[in-house]
Amino acid sequence: MPYVIAPPAIVSLPVVGCADRFPVRRIYCVGRNYVEHAQEMGFSGREAPFFFMKPADAVVPCALGETVEMAYPPATTNLHHEVELVVAIAGPGGRDIAPERAHEHVFGYAVGLDMTRRDRQGEAKKQGRPWEIGKAFDGSAPIGAIVPAAQCGELLDGPIELRVNDRVVQSSDIAKMIWGVRDIIAHLSAAWALSPGDLIMTGTPEGVGAVAAGDVLLARCAMLPELTVRVR
Numbered sequence: 001m002p003y004v005i006a007p008p009a010i011v012s013l014p015v016v017g018c019a020d021r022f023p024v025r026r027i028y029c030v031g032r033n034y035v036e037h038a039q040e041m042g043f044s045g046r047e048a049p050f051f052f053m054k055p056a057d058a059v060v061p062c063a064l065g066e067t068v069e070m071a072y073p074p075a076t077t078n079l080h081h082e083v084e085l086v087v088a089i090a091g092p093g094g095r096d097i098a099p100e101r102a103h104e105h106v107f108g109y110a111v112g113l114d115m116t117r118r119d120r121q122g123e124a125k126k127q128g129r130p131w132e133i134g135k136a137f138d139g140s141a142p143i144g145a146i147v148p149a150a151q152c153g154e155l156l157d158g159p160i161e162l163r164v165n166d167r168v169v170q171s172s173d174i175a176k177m178i179w180g181v182r183d184i185i186a187h188l189s190a191a192w193a194l195s196p197g198d199l200i201m202t203g204t205p206e207g208v209g210a211v212a213a214g215d216v217l218l219a220r221c222a223m224l225p226e227l228t229v230r231v232r
């Protein structure tokens with residue numbers, strides 16, 4: 001089909017053990033999904049899950065064994081890291097997926113960083129404004145290679161950790177998520193039709209903090225490939 005301008009490229013992630021890539025459609029993110037992180041942000045940790053989104057082209061894909069660079073973004077002086085388990089949806093997707101069937105829609109898992117302009121997010125919260133300026137900026141979603149669920153099974157527990165310059169700053173277990181992956185898919189699909197290519201960033205544990213240009217972030221989750229990001 002002819003277009004009046006060149007169509008945008010399809011953003012994609014590498015898949016472990018496979019030459020073909022996973023094309024990204026949407027990125028859904030879960031807010032405050034670990035009790036200790038909710039508390040460090042000033043909340044009880046007892047809320048229903050809520051969601052925000054990042055654009056697909058915010059993804060910074062990281063191949064196996066690679067260190068990716070992310071530019072320190074403009075319009076912030078308080079860039080925060082949030083290490084998260086990322087779920088890739090294979091489909092069929094759709095609306096009103098029951099938690100008991102949710103795992104059938106999962107293609108696989110990766111580790112990712114929900115990079116956040118915390119100063120801008122804080123202002124938005126205070127003023128009752130949208131979060132995009134704080135969450136949905138260019139390069140705000142570095143994500144590693146996806147491991148297919150067919151290889152690793154359903155990921156229900158396992159350590160999740162972030163090191164900044166070799167110092168552990170976030171350390172928890174994905175079993176501590178308030179809403180597990182099946183519940184997240186059920187809640188999300190009550191409000192949006194999930195589709196193949198969707199990613200879900202499942203929330204971060206406690207220990208979020210600022211990073212500076214020159215820092216190296218090493219994210220790990222369960223047996224998933226590590227994600228290494230250098231901020232430039």
Ligand code: MN
Nearest residue numbers: 082114203204
């Ligand atoms: Mn997050």
